[in-house]
Amino acid sequence: MKLIKLFAITLIIFNIFSFQNEVFAIDSFEKHNFVSDAAKNVGPAVVRIDTERSVERQQFDPTLLDPLLRDLLGDPGVMQDRERGQGSGVLIDENGLILTNAHVVERVDQVSITLADGTNCDGKVLGTDSITDLALVKIDDNKNYNFAPLGDSEDLEVGDWAIALGTPYGLEKTVTLGIISSLHRDINSLGFSDKRLDLIQTDAAINPGNSGGPLVNSNGEVIGINTLVRSGPGAGLGFAIPINLARKVSTQLLENGEVIHPYLGVQLISLNAKLAKEHNSDPNVLFQLPERSGALIQSVVPNSPAEKAGLKRGDLVIAAEDILIKEPKALLDQVENAQIGKIFLLRVLRNNQEIKVNIKPEALPGLT
Numbered sequence: 001m002k003l004i005k006l007f008a009i010t011l012i013i014f015n016i017f018s019f020q021n022e023v024f025a026i027d028s029f030e031k032h033n034f035v036s037d038a039a040k041n042v043g044p045a046v047v048r049i050d051t052e053r054s055v056e057r058q059q060f061d062p063t064l065l066d067p068l069l070r071d072l073l074g075d076p077g078v079m080q081d082r083e084r085g086q087g088s089g090v091l092i093d094e095n096g097l098i099l100t101n102a103h104v105v106e107r108v109d110q111v112s113i114t115l116a117d118g119t120n121c122d123g124k125v126l127g128t129d130s131i132t133d134l135a136l137v138k139i140d141d142n143k144n145y146n147f148a149p150l151g152d153s154e155d156l157e158v159g160d161w162a163i164a165l166g167t168p169y170g171l172e173k174t175v176t177l178g179i180i181s182s183l184h185r186d187i188n189s190l191g192f193s194d195k196r197l198d199l200i201q202t203d204a205a206i207n208p209g210n211s212g213g214p215l216v217n218s219n220g221e222v223i224g225i226n227t228l229v230r231s232g233p234g235a236g237l238g239f240a241i242p243i244n245l246a247r248k249v250s251t252q253l254l255e256n257g258e259v260i261h262p263y264l265g266v267q268l269i270s271l272n273a274k275l276a277k278e279h280n281s282d283p284n285v286l287f288q289l290p291e292r293s294g295a296l297i298q299s300v301v302p303n304s305p306a307e308k309a310g311l312k313r314g315d316l317v318i319a320a321e322d323i324l325i326k327e328p329k330a331l332l333d334q335v336e337n338a339q340i341g342k343i344f345l346l347r348v349l350r351n352n353q354e355i356k357v358n359i360k361p362e363a364l365p366g367l368t
Contacts, residue, residue: 034218035161035163038217039163041149041216042216042220043165044117044146045148046165046173047113047115048088048113048172049087049089049104050084050086050111050114051084051111052084052085052110053085053109054109055081055083085104086209087209087212088226089212090148090165091146091148092150095142095145096138096141098136099212099246100212102135103133104135104211106130111125121140123140126138126254127256127257128253129253129258131364132195132249132259133227134249134250134253135253148216151217152223153200153243157180157183158179158182159179160179160180160217160218161218162178162179162180162202162204163175163178163204163217164210164216164238164240166209166210166212167209167213168206168208169209176206178203181201181237185198185201186198186199186329187199196261196332198242199241199242200223200239200240200241200242202215202237202240206229206240213225213226223243224242224243226240262336262338263304263335263363263364264305264306264335267297267301269298270295270328271289271290271292272292276291276292287351290316290349294316295316295328295330296315297311300313305359306359308359316350317331317346318354322345342360344359
């Protein structure tokens, strides 16, 4: 009987300890999750970027002046003013290299970096690339810094967790959570025709000041650089530049101070069989379009590689380097991977005849 009572007491004590351990485990799980772990992993590498630049402004509009006052005051002239901006960035190596957006640091005179621990440092812009909206900044000293691990943006799937870090509206160390809403979102569809980007779309809150900060996966790895938020209709959509592209661009900026983008010099619109049929059914059209998909040349830039190669308005590009082209973006992707000055083979439909065009891409002008 005593043995039974002893066993019962032992069992009760064991259950009490088991219950306490379970409560402790549940309590620990509730206090800490993958978001806090990811923020701890990347947070020390997130920086605030403050910028200043000189801008010229007229003191007042001379056309609004009474002629008598104009004679009295003389030439209103211009005044030098200081314009301030702010964004975010992420340290990508121990030497103080920071990835951020080009629009955060383009054409600025002064860059100030605030580290996660509050330390303030001077920064130097090593290079910017407006086409991809990426820039590389270096902290102006030789100390060692905490830096963020970089992930692989090609491993992402829609529905994966996405964590945005940065300084929206000047509020440092802000962390927001969402998911990957879409991949390979063409920036041209968002109204930016001067960019070449496939973006990561997320519903993690991204606001002004988040630009240049990291988008992080559940493992605490940087998978993108936050670049813009959709305001107005469709608000709540954020976009980030894939880290694989950012890594490639940062290497070129570090080595050369710039990124060279090949270009052909054509303005393109998308064509498919349905659109072509609608066009061809109009009796007033000047020429018939081939009823198939491709990149239709709407205009050719004078003195461009396209003009030199003989491309014309109305030509339909159907293949580039033996890669089938069904839309302008597919052609732009191939052009981006082409080599400057090397023959780039196009297959084009002109007057329902297929022809081959050898074109030599040149460096996109006007970036500096």
